[in-house]
Amino acid sequence: MxxxxxxxxxxxxxxxxxxxxxxxxxxxxxxxxxxxxxxxxxxxxxxxxxxxxxxxxxxxxxxxxxxxxxxxxxxxxxxxxxxxxxxxxxxxxxxxxxxxxxxxxxxxxxxxxxxxxxxxxxxxxxxxxxxxxxxxxxxxxxSNENLVGYYDADWAGCADDRKSTSGGCFFLGNNLISWLSKKQNFVSLSTA
Incomplete structure (x- = not known):
């Protein structure tokens, strides 16, 4: 092929x-x-x-x-x-x-x-x-074809403005296909 x-x-x-x-x-x-x-x-x-x-x-x-x-x-x-x-x-x-x-x-x-x-x-x-x-x-x-993602944030982790940073990674089967870390645009009011 x-x-x-x-x-x-x-x-x-x-x-x-x-x-x-x-x-x-x-x-x-x-x-x-x-x-x-x-x-x-x-x-x-x-x-x-x-x-x-x-x-x-x-x-x-x-x-x-x-x-x-x-x-x-x-x-x-x-x-x-x-x-x-x-x-x-x-x-x-x-x-x-x-x-x-x-x-x-x-x-x-x-x-x-x-x-x-x-x-x-x-x-x-x-x-x-x-x-x-x-x-x-x-x-x-x-590898299998299951798509799985993990995502989390540090609650108010930035000492300057109390904004959180989110992070995640995504797997297709056993294989890591994507990852990210991004400061959020807003202040989180709760951990939920």
Whole structure:
């Protein structure tokens, strides 16, 4: 069936077959008989190196559960161009790393006036990237077709405006197909 599809495509469009897909943008793809692995390990390695954190210890978690980032008006300013570059690089990294989505989103809120506390939080995320750069997402070929979603919110989690951040992930069978983290537009009045 795949061969028939490729034959039809080559008749309609000018294209050539270059072999099995191994890279797409910065995604590394490894195909096997049982499924497909997707990672960004080369990008993760270069990200750590670009921001000069290759000699630092790894972090076991992307962010402390006790840390509540806020505007930190009294804090020392940092280079906003550097901070935005770090956030942009990490946002691109979330394409294959659902465990980074919430933390990067929280840090991205402070791009207008980043402080040392925000920069330290971003550096911790990058140190976590260093420790998890070889982790991959696996998509099994032999999976059922059940669509399942999980969704939750931190109640009034933002220290600045008391708005909640929602997060969710969706599976088709065993395979993670979508994930999100988004600050809500309103203040929740209850946990229900």
């Amino acid at each position: 795949v061969d028939e599809f490729v034959e039809n495509m080559t008749q309609k469009f000018e294209m050539s077959m270059c072999g099995e897909l191994k890279y797409f943008l910065v995604l590394q793809i490894v195909q096997s008989e049982k499924g497909v692995f997707i990672s960004q390990s080369a990008y993760a390695h270069s990200l750590v190196k670009i921001f000069g954190l290759e000699d630092n210890k790894i972090s076991r978690t992307p962010m402390s559960s006790a840390l509540k980032l806020a505007r930190d008006e009294a804090g020392e300013d940092v280079d906003s161009k550097l901070y935005r570059g770090m956030i942009g690089s990490l946002l691109y990294f979330t394409a294959s790393k659902p465990d980074h989505t919430f933390n990067v989103g929280v840090c991205a809120r402070y791009q207008a006036k980043p402080k040392v506390s925000h920069l330290n939080a971003v550096k911790r995320i990058i140190k976590y990237v260093k420790g998890t750069e070889n982790l991959r997402i696996y998509y099994s070929k032999n």
